[in-house]
Amino acid sequence: MAAVIDIYRYLDKKAPFSLQMSFDNAGFLVGRSQAPVNKLMVALDITEEVIAEADTEGCQLIVSHHPIIFHPAKSLTDNDPTGRCLLALVESRIAAICAHTNLDAVEGGVNDALAHKLGLTDIGQLHQDGLDPEGRPYGIGRVGKVQGFDNAEQFAAFVKRTLNAQGLRLENAGGPVRKVAVGGGACGGMLSDAAAQGCDTFVTSDVKYNTFLDAKAMGISLIDAGHFSTENVVCPILADWLRKEFPKIEIFQSRRHSEVFSCL
Numbered sequence: 001m002a003a004v005i006d007i008y009r010y011l012d013k014k015a016p017f018s019l020q021m022s023f024d025n026a027g028f029l030v031g032r033s034q035a036p037v038n039k040l041m042v043a044l045d046i047t048e049e050v051i052a053e054a055d056t057e058g059c060q061l062i063v064s065h066h067p068i069i070f071h072p073a074k075s076l077t078d079n080d081p082t083g084r085c086l087l088a089l090v091e092s093r094i095a096a097i098c099a100h101t102n103l104d105a106v107e108g109g110v111n112d113a114l115a116h117k118l119g120l121t122d123i124g125q126l127h128q129d130g131l132d133p134e135g136r137p138y139g140i141g142r143v144g145k146v147q148g149f150d151n152a153e154q155f156a157a158f159v160k161r162t163l164n165a166q167g168l169r170l171e172n173a174g175g176p177v178r179k180v181a182v183g184g185g186a187c188g189g190m191l192s193d194a195a196a197q198g199c200d201t202f203v204t205s206d207v208k209y210n211t212f213l214d215a216k217a218m219g220i221s222l223i224d225a226g227h228f229s230t231e232n233v234v235c236p237i238l239a240d241w242l243r244k245e246f247p248k249i250e251i252f253q254s255r256r257h258s259e260v261f262s263c264l
Contacts, residue, residue: 002246004061004095005033007040010245011063011099015109016132021101025067030086031095037061037246042239043254044232046096048085053256055092062089063238065110065231067098103234105129105138108241110184110234112142117233118162118182118203120144126181127193141183141190143197149177152201152221159203165229167263171212171222177201184230191215191222205230228259 008028011017020026040061041054046068054062068085077083089096103109115123126141149155155177156170179201181194186206194202195218202215207224215222235253242251 001036001038002249003034003036004028004031004097007037007061007063007242007246008033008097010242011097014241015099015103015106017099017102019102019105019129019132019138024101025070026098026100026102029067029069029096029098030089031061031093035060035093035095037095037249039250040242041252041254042235042242043257044228044235045257046085046089046098047257048081048088050254050257051085051088051092051094053254054094055088057252059094061095061097063242064096064098065100065103065234065238067100068096099238101140103238104184105140106132107136107138108237110231111140111182113233113237114182114184114203114230115142115144118159118180119146120180120182121146126183126190126197141181141187141193143179143181143194143199146177146180151175152177152223155180155201155221156223159223159225163225163229163233165225166259166261168226169207169212169224171215171220173200173216173219173221175200175221177221182230184234185227188224191218191220195220203230226259 017027037060039059041059043050045066046064123144125139128139152172179199181199181202183204187204188207188211201221203223205227
């Protein structure tokens with residue numbers, strides 16, 4: 001039977017944790033490394049509801065994208081959400097492995113999943129950060145081509161429908177959509193990279209007001225489709241990776257976790 005450490009080592013090969021950005025805290029964050037795993041759940045976030053679901057389902061491990069511990073913890077009590085989550089994990093004997101910016105950057109990770117979901121072809125990197133230990137290029141964001149969209153409003157409607165987004169924000173620069181940059185999560189700071197690659201449209205999330213102004217000045221249509229919607233696309237991919245490597249473990253994606261807000 002596989003142990004928590006076996007799953008961590010496999011993920012470290014697929015999306016090396018050494019590639020995570022300096023501010024990040026991805027890795028094996030909660031649990032005992034040698035604890036056996038016969039059932040695990042994949043989720044974008046580890047929330048109290050997700051932990052309760054994993055406990056009810058009899059899981060020994062949650063593999064998530066966003067780290068359960070991001071900022072240094074000065075206490076471990078039930079007085080704050082992170083403390084309650086950590087206590088629930090420990091008390092339920094559920095381990096946590098979190099693959100964050102390393103999974104954003106690697107081939108087949110968050111940004112490839114987003115690009116493929118939106119039907120991009122001739123996919124390339126938006127920004128290459130370097131080579132991983134096996135010589136594979138990695139970097140945040142992807143660029144590709146699309147066909148059949150005469151304007152950004154058409155493409156934005158397609159994005160909303162395809163990602164099942166609650167809503168989105170659009171800066172429409174006008175003109176057809178032909179070359180698209182995508183950045184899962186908060187990648188508004190990469191607008192200049194999209195411009196440098198000759199993109200007419202950029203899909204990302206958590207965009208600041210001034211970034212919309214910059215996009216308008218650059219003539220780039222900018223779509224904010226939401227953090228959850230642009231990153232949750234990786235969870236089925238992550239679950240498939242794990243199923244292929246660990247066929248004896250029961251692996252499923254959280255059925256409770258969903259977008260935290262609604263648009264009125």
